[in-house]
Amino acid sequence: MKKILITGAAGFLGSHLCDRFINEGFHVIAMDNLITGDLKNIAHLFPSEHFEFYHHDVTKFVHIPGKLDYILHFASPASPIDYLKIPIQTLKVGSLGTHNLLGLARVKKARILIASTSEVYGDPLVHPQTEAYFGNVNTIGPRGVYDEAKRFQESLTMAYHSFHGLETRIVRIFNTYGPRMRLNDGRVIPAFMGQALRGEDLTVFGDGNQTRSFCYVDDQIEGIYRLLMSDYALPVNIGNPDEITINEFAQEILKLTGTDQKIVYKPLPENDPLQRQPDISKAKELLGWEPKIKREEGMRLTYNYFQSLSDQELLKEEH
Numbered sequence: 001m002k003k004i005l006i007t008g009a010a011g012f013l014g015s016h017l018c019d020r021f022i023n024e025g026f027h028v029i030a031m032d033n034l035i036t037g038d039l040k041n042i043a044h045l046f047p048s049e050h051f052e053f054y055h056h057d058v059t060k061f062v063h064i065p066g067k068l069d070y071i072l073h074f075a076s077p078a079s080p081i082d083y084l085k086i087p088i089q090t091l092k093v094g095s096l097g098t099h100n101l102l103g104l105a106r107v108k109k110a111r112i113l114i115a116s117t118s119e120v121y122g123d124p125l126v127h128p129q130t131e132a133y134f135g136n137v138n139t140i141g142p143r144g145v146y147d148e149a150k151r152f153q154e155s156l157t158m159a160y161h162s163f164h165g166l167e168t169r170i171v172r173i174f175n176t177y178g179p180r181m182r183l184n185d186g187r188v189i190p191a192f193m194g195q196a197l198r199g200e201d202l203t204v205f206g207d208g209n210q211t212r213s214f215c216y217v218d219d220q221i222e223g224i225y226r227l228l229m230s231d232y233a234l235p236v237n238i239g240n241p242d243e244i245t246i247n248e249f250a251q252e253i254l255k256l257t258g259t260d261q262k263i264v265y266k267p268l269p270e271n272d273p274l275q276r277q278p279d280i281s282k283a284k285e286l287l288g289w290e291p292k293i294k295r296e297e298g299m300r301l302t303y304n305y306f307q308s309l310s311d312q313e314l315l316k317e318e319h
């Protein structure tokens with residue numbers, strides 16, 4: 001039986017990856033320090049004899065007994081309000097955490113995939129973004145702690161690949177959404193859906209003409225799975241190229257939720273990228289992958305999830 005370590009396992013993407021690898025017949029070792037994650041996302045897996053959970057901070061030395069075939073390094077705050085609240089931990093998990101996991105992969109002769117991001121492109125001057133684009137990041141801006149941690153993570157991973165011959169994979173994830181996102185994590189989809197459910201006005205930042213391209217979680221997990229199983233070591237964009245302005249998106253949410261709240265405008269956060277759309281030619285060609293789930297369907301599934309939360313969770317203040 002193949003053994004896989006998944007870091008950030010109690011978070012949104014990590015928990016879906018745990019489900020996928022359990023379903024594929026792997027023995028899953030889940031690791032998380034619960035700084036932005038929640039055990040409820042993986043509680044259903046605890047009865048499985050092929051699932052183990054380690055409560056551990058990956059910026060500290062990581063030890064796993066026995067053999068290990070694969071590592072997925074997904075631990076990192078991922079929402080702008082999270083990484084602004086814990087900037088130093090964000091830098092550490094991308095740098096020291098990645099170093100620990102690359103070291104572990106080397107000792108175990110395991111293949112490692114690291115979760116990078118479209119944020120390596122910063123506020124992009126090339127549109128749509130191909131993997132060949134070097135990016136436009138303000139190193140000392142508020143988002144720099146996340147963007148630069150991820151850029152360093154990619155460099156370190158490639159160095160382990162070239163220098164030590166480690167089997168590495170790098171996925172550049174574009175905005176992904178779905179059930180198990182934290183309702184109050186500040187990202188636009190849970191923000192708008194929470195506001196709709198609480199009867200509050202929808203807060204659009206800036207003039208709302210900035211764009212994003214949203215990928216449903218099941219499509220993202222399929223892309224990550226195929227990349228891990230491929231033999232391709234350079235970065236690959238995984239995301240849905242269906243681009244939309246935040247204004248249009250707010251209108252779609254109002255339609256979906258059948259609510260008649262207003263849209264209110266708030267200042268645009270510093271260095272908020274004005275446009276973002278993945279070029280997924282590489283993923284199509286190398287992995288035979290492209291997203292299947294349309295935004296309308298993905299949003300409905302996500303809204304059903306948020307609706308199923310208790311009133312207590314809905315009203316919970318951010319930690």
Ligand code: NAD
Nearest residue numbers: 008010011012013033034035036037057058075076078176
């Ligand atoms: P999330 O906040 O839901 O999950 C991150 C998990 O990592 C949490 O459970 C958190 O407790 C854990 N964690 C953080 N620091 C840790 C540490 N030092 N040690 C152990 N665990 C730690 O976020 P997510 O959306 O699931 O993102 C997961 C990964 O995917 C991140 O690396 C993120 O940068 C990347 N990513 C996500 C998106 C997206 O749209 N969701 C986009 C680009 C990249």
Ligand code: UDP
Nearest residue numbers: 080186187188189191203204205210246272
């Ligand atoms: N955004 C918004 N209102 C909110 C939260 C976010 O208008 O309540 C905007 C944000 O400024 C950005 C876009 O939505 O332009 C996506 O933000 P998110 O935090 O989800 O992801 P990221 O900026 O990291 O792509």
